[in-house]
Every structure is written in structure tokens, then in C-alpha cells.
Amino acid sequence: AQSVTQPDIHITVSEGASLELRCNYSYGATPYLFWYVQSPGQGLQLLLKYFSGDTLVQGIKGFEAEFKRSQSSFNLRKPSVHWSDAAEYFCAVGVSGNTGKLIFGQGTTLQVKP
């Protein structure tokens, strides 16, 4: 069965430091992978997605993610974190077929220290 694991429930980084949020998936075929961000009291906003091709994908707000098939991972990175990046981050994998169903990880809460 397909699944997504975000090993870190909570991460704290200092403003200006680099960030990496981990995501591991379990899926038989080539996955469609997504990262979403949720600010407090808001819905989810798409940061970036991977469908095929270049394994390093660029997203909004200066985020990038790298697909590594051998490690079944799709980690999210940002070189320099801003206080406004404090939020909850969700990794998701698309289930095959035409339904567009997504399976989400448990989420990682990012806290940014001044």
C-alpha cells in the first residue's frame, strides 16, 4: 500500500539557517510527489511538485526538493529560512489512476527562532 512518512514531527531552525525537511514514500511505480505548506488557520498551499524529468525541482518562496528514487525520498530544502516560513509542511504522493487522490504524510511543524 502507498504511504508517506515524514520522520520529523517538529523542527526548529534559526532565521537565516538552512532547512531540510525529510519525506519518504512507499509506492510501486514512479510517483507523483508534492510538498504543501499550511500557515496557521489557513488551507494548504502547493510549494512544488515532481512528475518526471529533472529530479531537482524548484518551487515557490525559494524552496526546492530533490527526488531520489534509490532512497524513496523527496526532501524539501531552503538555503536560508525566513521567520515567515514558520508553518506546517506536508509531503504527499499521488495515487495512480484518474482520480487524483493524494496520500499525505503526518506533517512537520517548522518553528523559526529569531
Place this chain on the structure above:
Amino acid sequence: DVKVTQSSRYLVKRTGEKVFLECVQDMDHENMFWYRQDPGLGLRLIYFSYDVKMKEKGDIPEGYSVSREKKERFSLILESASTNQTSMYLCASRPGSWAQHFGDGTRLSIL
């Protein structure tokens, strides 16, 4: 920009009530989804719809039903609300591509 609108940001209801959560999208999307979000569990799919009057159960459909009479509107119904249905409910819609667009959520409390 795609807009997915959920009718209420906060809702308080009583045990046993029939509760309706409404979601409207303005982009003629075929697919619409209802999730519930609980701390430590991420988002779990309740129901989705791939066309008017068409629906499929997600991973946790028990205690819920849905209605899609018009393409732009997808309603989630709690037939007889219970306290374990207190949660954040998120609606999403999807165009032909894979990425889903989310509303701001409804925080529902069942007393």
C-alpha cells in the same frame, strides 16, 4: 487564481445534529475532495467526487456522506454528529493536472 471557498471557518454543533459543510470552487474542476485533518495524523480523505452526482469513498467515510448536485459545489454531511468528529475539515478541487487546490478549512466542534 483558483478559489476554493468553504462556507464557514468555525462551526459549533451539538451531538446528534445533522451538519452540512459546504465547498464551492470557481474553476470548473472535475474532481473535488473532502479531508479531515487531525494533529499527528496529517490529512485523511473522507470522500471525493469526479463528476456531478458521482462520488467515491475515501479512507475514512464512516459517519459521513456527500452530495454533488452541481459541478462547482461539493457538500459534506455528518448524518448524526458525534464528538469524535470534532476536527478541521478541508475541501480541495483539482483540474486536469495532479495538484489539488485547497480551501481555508472549517474548524468544527461537536459538543
